[in-house]
Amino acid sequence: MAQGQAALLLLADGRLPAGGYAHSGGLEPTVQAGRVSDAAGLERFLVGRAETTGFVAAAFAAAACERVARDDTAALSALESELDARTPSPELRSVSRILGRQLLRVMSTIHPHPHFARLGTVPHQPVVMGVAAAALGLGPRDAALAILHESVAGPAAAAAKLMRIDPFDVHAALARATERLDRLADAAANHADALASELPSRGAPLSDIAAEHHRSWNVRLFAS
Amino acid sequence: MRWSAKLSTLVPDKPAMEENSMAKTTPTNEHRALRIGVAGPVGTGKSSVIATLCRSLSDEFVIGVITNDIYTDEDARFLRSEGVLPAERIRAVETGACPHTAIRDDVTMNLIAIEDLERDFAPLDIVLVESGGDNLTATFSPALVDAQLFVLDVAGGGDVARKGGPGIGGADLLVINKVDLAEHVDVDVGQMVADAEKAREGRPVLAISRKRPETTSQLCDWVRQLYRAYVDGSHAPVDPGPMAPHFHATDDGGHVHSHEGGHTHHHHGHE
Ligand SMILES: Nc1nc2c(ncn2[C@@H]2O[C@H](COP(=O)(O)OP(=O)(O)O)[C@@H](O)[C@H]2O)c(=O)[nH]1
Ligand SMILES: [Mg+2]
Numbered sequence: 001m002a003q004g005q006a007a008l009l010l011l012a013d014g015r016l017p018a019g020g021y022a023h024s025g026g027l028e029p030t031v032q033a034g035r036v037s038d039a040a041g042l043e044r045f046l047v048g049r050a051e052t053t054g055f056v057a058a059a060f061a062a063a064a065c066e067r068v069a070r071d072d073t074a075a076l077s078a079l080e081s082e083l084d085a086r087t088p089s090p091e092l093r094s095v096s097r098i099l100g101r102q103l104l105r106v107m108s109t110i111h112p113h114p115h116f117a118r119l120g121t122v123p124h125q126p127v128v129m130g131v132a133a134a135a136l137g138l139g140p141r142d143a144a145l146a147i148l149h150e151s152v153a154g155p156a157a158a159a160a161k162l163m164r165i166d167p168f169d170v171h172a173a174l175a176r177a178t179e180r181l182d183r184l185a186d187a188a189a190n191h192a193d194a195l196a197s198e199l200p201s202r203g204a205p206l207s208d209i210a211a212e213h214h215r216s217w218n219v220r221l222f223a224s
Numbered sequence: 225m226r227w228s229a230k231l232s233t234l235v236p237d238k239p240a241m242e243e244n245s246m247a248k249t250t251p252t253n254e255h256r257a258l259r260i261g262v263a264g265p266v267g268t269g270k271s272s273v274i275a276t277l278c279r280s281l282s283d284e285f286v287i288g289v290i291t292n293d294i295y296t297d298e299d300a301r302f303l304r305s306e307g308v309l310p311a312e313r314i315r316a317v318e319t320g321a322c323p324h325t326a327i328r329d330d331v332t333m334n335l336i337a338i339e340d341l342e343r344d345f346a347p348l349d350i351v352l353v354e355s356g357g358d359n360l361t362a363t364f365s366p367a368l369v370d371a372q373l374f375v376l377d378v379a380g381g382g383d384v385a386r387k388g389g390p391g392i393g394g395a396d397l398l399v400i401n402k403v404d405l406a407e408h409v410d411v412d413v414g415q416m417v418a419d420a421e422k423a424r425e426g427r428p429v430l431a432i433s434r435k436r437p438e439t440t441s442q443l444c445d446w447v448r449q450l451y452r453a454y455v456d457g458s459h460a461p462v463d464p465g466p467m468a469p470h471f472h473a474t475d476d477g478g479h480v481h482s483h484e485g486g487h488t489h490h491h492h493g494h495e
Contacts, residue, residue, distance in 0.1 A: 101336065
C-alpha cells in the first residue's frame with residue numbers, strides 16, 4: 001500500500017511546473033454567472049466537478065495507466081477519441097490537450113521513460129496522467145486519484161482570486177472531500193480494464209456551456 | 225486573437241497519436257533563437273521597448289514576440305497594432321494572474337509558446353518575451369531566456385534604482401526609461417544612473433526615451449552585441465537569482481542581510 005506514495009505526491013503536487021495555475025477549472029465563469037458566491041456554493045461546485053468530469057477523467061487516467069503498462073499503444077488512441085466524445089465543449093477539449101501537452105513536457109523532462117513516446121504531441125491531460133503514473137511505477141488507482149485531486153485542487157486554488165472567501169473555508173471543503181475522492185478513485189480504477197467505449201460518461205453540461213462563454217471574454221483572470 | 229484561439233489551430237481536435245514524439249518538435253539549441261526576456265513593473269515601458277526593438281531591428285533580424293498577459297491580451301494587441309512585426313509573430317500567453325510564476329517557477333507555458341513560435345516561423349533569430357508587469361522581485365528563469373532586460377522608468381521615482389533587488393541588480397541590462405519626463409518628476413537622471421550602476425556592480429545601465437533616438441539606438445546596439453556573443457558562443461547566461469546581500473543603514477552603522485537558502489522575499493520595493 002505504502003509503495004509509490006512519494007511518487008504519487010510528486011505527480012499530484014500543484015507546484016509541479018505544468019501550468020495548472022493558469023486555469024480555474026471552470027470556476028471563473030461560474031462565479032461570474034452568479035452560480036457560486038460563497039463557501040457552500042464553492043463546495044457544491046467542487047463536489048459536482050469531482051463526481052462528473054473529475055470521475056470521467058479519473059477513469060480515463062486509470063485506463064491509460066493500465067494500457068500503457070501492458071504495452072497496448074493502440075488502445076491509448078482509442079481512449080483519446082472516447083474522451084473527445086465525452087467532452088462536448090470544443091474549448092474544454094482544447095484546454096485538456098493544452099494541459100496534457102504541458103504535463104507531458106514536464107514529466108518527460110524530469111523523468112524520461114519510453115512510455116512517453118507512445119503519446120502524441122497534444123494528448124488529453126487524463127491520458128498523460130495515466131501514462132506518467134505508469135512511468136513512475138504507480139498503478140491505475142494512483143493515476144485516478146492524482147487527476148481527481150487536480151480536478152478539485154485547481155479550482156480551489158483559483159477561488160481565493162475569484163471570490164470573497166476565507167482560504168481556510170476553501171481548504172475545509174477540500175478536507176471534507178478527501179473520502180469522496182478516495183471512493184471515486186476506487187470506482188474509477190474498477191473501470192481500468194474496461195473497453196474504452198464502456199468507460200464512464202458522466203457530464204456537467206453547464207460547465208461546457210460556461211467554458212464556451214468564457215473563451216469569448218476580453219478580460220479574464222484565468223485561461224479556463 | 226486570443227492565445228487559446230491561436231493554439232487551437234495547433235491543437236488538432238482529434239487524437240494525434242500518429243504524430244512524432246515531443247522531442248522531434250523541440251528545436252535543438254544550435255538552431256534556436258536568442259531568447260531575451262523583458263521584465264519590470266507595470267507601465268515602465270516594456271511593450272514600448274519591445275516595439276522600439278522590433279521597429280529598429282527587423283531589417284537585420286527575424287524577430288518573434290511572446291507577451292504574458294494578466295487579464296487581457298492587450299500587450300499583444302498593442303504590439304500588433306504598432307505594425308512592427310507581422311501580427312502572427314506576436315503571441316500572447318495567459319498567465320492566470322500569476323505573471324511572476326509564469327517566468328520563474330513554472331515556465332512550461334512560456335517555453336512551449338516560444339518553441340511553437342520558433343517552429344512555426346523557423347528560423348527566427350530573436351524571440352522577445354515580455355513579462356506581465358509584476359513587482360520589483362520578478363525575474364526570468366534561466367530555463368526560459370538567455371538574457372534579460374529590466375525596465376524601470378523615471379516616473380517611478382529616482383530612488384527605485386538604489387533600492388536594488390534581483391532584476392535591478394542582476395539583469396543583463398537595466399533600462400531607465402522615459403528620461404524625457406525626468407524634469408517633470410524632479411528626477412536627476414545622472415544620479416539615478418549612478419545609483420543603478422552601484423547596485424549593479426558594473427553591469428550595464430541605459431537611460432533611454434523613445435523621444436530621443438540616440439538613446440534607443442544604444443539599446444539596439446546592446447542587442448546586436450548580445451546577439452553576436454550568443455551566436456559565437458561567448459555569451460554566458462546569468463541568473464539574477466534570489467536577492468543579493470544588501471546593506472541597511474541603521475543607527476549603529478548598518479548591517480548586511482544575506483538572503484541565504486534561496487528564499488524568495490516578496491518585498492515590494494521595500495524600505
Ligand atoms: N514620455 C514617455 N512615455 C513613454 C515612453 N515609453 C513608454 N511610454 C509610455 O508609458 C506607458 C506605458 O508603456 P508600456 O510600454 O505599455 O509599459 P509596460 O506596461 O511596461 O509594457 C505608455 O503610455 C507609453 O506610451 C518614453 O520613453 N517616454
Ligand atoms: Mg506591456
